Amino acid sequence: MTSNPTAVDAGELRRRVAEFLAGHDPAGTDRLEFLRARFDAGLAWVHYPVGLGGLGAPRTLQPLVDAEFAAAGAPDNDPRRNGIGLGMAAPTILAHGSEELKQRLLRPLWTGEEVWCQLFSEPGAGSDLAALATRAVPEKGPDGDGAGGTWVVDGQKVWTSSAHLARWAILIARTDPDLPKHRGITYFVCDMTDPGVEVRPLRQITGEAEFNEVFLTGVRIPDSHRLGAVGEGWRVAQTTLMNERVAIGGGPAPREGGMAGVVADAWRGRPEGRTPELHARLMRLWVEAEAQRLAAERLRQQLAAGGVGSEGAGMKLGFARLSQALSGLEVELLGAEGLEYDDWTMRRPDHVDFTGREAGYRYLRAKGNSIEGGTSEILRNIIAERVLGLPAEPRSDKDVPWKDLPR
Amino acid sequence: MTTTAGTAAPAGTAAPAATDQDLLYSEVEDDLRASVRALLADRCPHTAVLARCEGDEPHDPALWSALAADLGAAGLAVPEERGGHGASWRETAVVMEELGRSAAPVPFLGSAVLAAAALLGCDPRRQEAAELLAGVASGTTAAALAVDFSTAPGAEFPCAVRADDAGALTGRVTAVADAPAAQVLLVPAIGPDGPGLYAVDAAGAGVSTAVPPALDLTRRIGHLDLDGAAGRLLAGPDRARAALERALLTGAGMLASEQLGLAEWCLEETVRHVRGRTQFGRPVGSFQALKHRLADLWLEVVSARAAARSAADALASNAPDADVAVAVAQSYCADVAVHAAEECVQLHGGIGMTWEHPAHLYLKRAKADQIALGTPGRHRARLAGLVGLPPV
Numbered sequence: 012m013t014s015n016p017t018a019v020d021a022g023e024l025r026r027r028v029a030e031f032l033a034g035h036d037p038a039g040t041d042r043l044e045f046l047r048a049r050f051d052a053g054l055a056w057v058h059y060p061v062g063l064g065g066l067g068a069p070r071t072l073q074p075l076v077d078a079e080f081a082a083a084g085a086p087d088n089d090p091r092r093n094g095i096g097l098g099m100a101a102p103t104i105l106a107h108g109s110e111e112l113k114q115r116l117l118r119p120l121w122t123g124e125e126v127w128c129q130l131f132s133e134p135g136a137g138s139d140l141a142a143l144a145t146r147a148v149p150e151k152g153p154d155g156d157g158a159g160g161t162w163v164v165d166g167q168k169v170w171t172s173s174a175h176l177a178r179w180a181i182l183i184a185r186t187d188p189d190l191p192k193h194r195g196i197t198y199f200v201c202d203m204t205d206p207g208v209e210v211r212p213l214r215q216i217t218g219e220a221e222f223n224e225v226f227l228t229g230v231r232i233p234d235s236h237r238l239g240a241v242g243e244g245w246r247v248a249q250t251t252l253m254n255e256r257v258a259i260g261g262g263p264a265p266r267e268g269g270m271a272g273v274v275a276d277a278w279r280g281r282p283e284g285r286t287p288e289l290h291a292r293l294m295r296l297w298v299e300a301e302a303q304r305l306a307a308e309r310l311r312q313q314l315a316a317g318g319v320g321s322e323g324a325g326m327k328l329g330f331a332r333l334s335q336a337l338s339g340l341e342v343e344l345l346g347a348e349g350l351e352y353d354d355w356t357m358r359r360p361d362h363v364d365f366t367g368r369e370a371g372y373r374y375l376r377a378k379g380n381s382i383e384g385g386t387s388e389i390l391r392n393i394i395a396e397r398v399l400g401l402p403a404e405p406r407s408d409k410d411v412p413w414k415d416l417p418r
Numbered sequence: 419m420t421t422t423a424g425t426a427a428p429a430g431t432a433a434p435a436a437t438d439q440d441l442l443y444s445e446v447e448d449d450l451r452a453s454v455r456a457l458l459a460d461r462c463p464h465t466a467v468l469a470r471c472e473g474d475e476p477h478d479p480a481l482w483s484a485l486a487a488d489l490g491a492a493g494l495a496v497p498e499e500r501g502g503h504g505a506s507w508r509e510t511a512v513v514m515e516e517l518g519r520s521a522a523p524v525p526f527l528g529s530a531v532l533a534a535a536a537l538l539g540c541d542p543r544r545q546e547a548a549e550l551l552a553g554v555a556s557g558t559t560a561a562a563l564a565v566d567f568s569t570a571p572g573a574e575f576p577c578a579v580r581a582d583d584a585g586a587l588t589g590r591v592t593a594v595a596d597a598p599a600a601q602v603l604l605v606p607a608i609g610p611d612g613p614g615l616y617a618v619d620a621a622g623a624g625v626s627t628a629v630p631p632a633l634d635l636t637r638r639i640g641h642l643d644l645d646g647a648a649g650r651l652l653a654g655p656d657r658a659r660a661a662l663e664r665a666l667l668t669g670a671g672m673l674a675s676e677q678l679g680l681a682e683w684c685l686e687e688t689v690r691h692v693r694g695r696t697q698f699g700r701p702v703g704s705f706q707a708l709k710h711r712l713a714d715l716w717l718e719v720v721s722a723r724a725a726a727r728s729a730a731d732a733l734a735s736n737a738p739d740a741d742v743a744v745a746v747a748q749s750y751c752a753d754v755a756v757h758a759a760e761e762c763v764q765l766h767g768g769i770g771m772t773w774e775h776p777a778h779l780y781l782k783r784a785k786a787d788q789i790a791l792g793t794p795g796r797h798r799a800r801l802a803g804l805v806g807l808p809p810v
Contacts, residue, residue: 305725328717398713
């Protein structure tokens, strides 16, 4: 750990990976032991600082390192299981956490030993997240004034994936109801094993429960688990969200990838269901899916060339529309078979695959695509205002104390 | 005219996509765009286009000469040894984008795209074809491909014109794009040995070109009547069919870039208008009902750009799946251009309905372009065969 971080280039990274693999046989080493050692060698996320799983190398070199490990048959940290932790919690902890917090939290986060969830959305705060009502109050006591002491949190969060698996959560809560809504919010790390945390599955229209409701009753959070200043939680959350968009990588998507391929295969396999009307719709959607694939590929090329792709804002909007239209077409193509559903049993899937299971599930799950992670309506506002430069709607809630807003 | 649904891919398989396409613009392409845009800004303001479009000479010969000859735009896709500038269809597509943005009344599609692509398919050792290609590439000769402008790639070779042993052509071809501006007509005809491609002087004996009022005010069509017109053989049965098909495919692919540029102008102009137009005490562009429509249109333009670049790149590199890329681009971009132009008229309110505002030039171009070189539905039908999604 004595190297000069600026000297770490692609060649040096390859050398270090090779050296690491020579000392840690992927086949003969315990998975967790291997991952912990990889973290300690600075080969976890190479753009992180030395001592925190990285080497201060350029972020763009991460795919190279991952590819070297994958080629050696090394176990990975199953990033799909801890997307919130890796994508949102980690960069926020790195930017705003104390040294002690970084040392405690980042290694088990990266290895996957500790899963994270996100306590942001509330029943009364969806698209308007800044209206959130969960309160964090400094503990009353002889010397308790929040700062340096303990916060007590009460409220309800919703649409929390992985809450039932999570050891930790990132949480935003209102610390000053007298300020306008964006200014009275503070960002915390919440211990999900606190006795005041109750997680209930939230059953959805597919029959299963990917998500949870989380009830917070007198949850105690030490002030050392605060990220960023008191009242700065909205700004901290925004920087995290932006951070999430920087990720570069992956290769070109194949033609007929995703839902378009599922429906095209259904068409090829079921000549008996074909009608001229379905064919006309199929071909329109196939073309739109191909144009969307090319747009995503063009965006990938722009980012790889170091450019800025404002197109990114539109990809999810287009994806949601197409996945819904295609999955709806597929159910119709099935005819009478489309009247059946594979299984309504309530269960807790450990991961989500939009193109998984059967047509009925795909149709219903696709309905979430235009809601989760920003509704299509909010995305259109973002495109209109940030890309096209159109004026914002007049707002009546920006300068009013949160406690005086209609709810 | 009927299209033949392609049968390149056996049923049950999807055609694989080219994975190494460059969908961005190179620095050279950016520079070319800047030059063309500057020329059009200087020489092709909307007031001038509007003033010209009802006159006897709706195309602008001075602008055409500046673009095609001085700037060298007509010869971009023609190799240097055949009299061109040795660039490719990618660069030509950038010119098409800019011409779409300005609704420029020049015969670029007819001459520098359709005619040039057909001539590139002729045997370069045939002197007649070589000289004509050099003339078209240098911008000194304007040529037009004498097929109905609604013909899609994959169409049967037309048989409306017959050639006799001496090369005299007789027959009628309707709706030939840019024919009124052409000095030379490239006529597909059935000769004594089968399909052939012939050059005919537009002003020669036995040639009459009727110019009807056209939906598109900035790209005129002509109905050709050939009555024993003297034709010079450019390609015989061995090459004529492929040369015509390549011209139609190239034309349809390049047209997607024109549609992209047109849609881009309509979107930008509409955004500019709704930001400045105040009703109910606020800019109308602050109403979500309008913002959401424009956000959707923007996303369509983003995808149209990717599809148009893909087609241009496939044509430039002679990619094996160029016909798929062109069918995707043409069926997608044609509808996006019409949607953009219709939104442009609607969101301008009353002003968008007036003759003096240029929105109608774009609407008319967009609607005509939707029919040109195959409607979106024809391209989708062709695509269904190419990618193994048969209708029945």
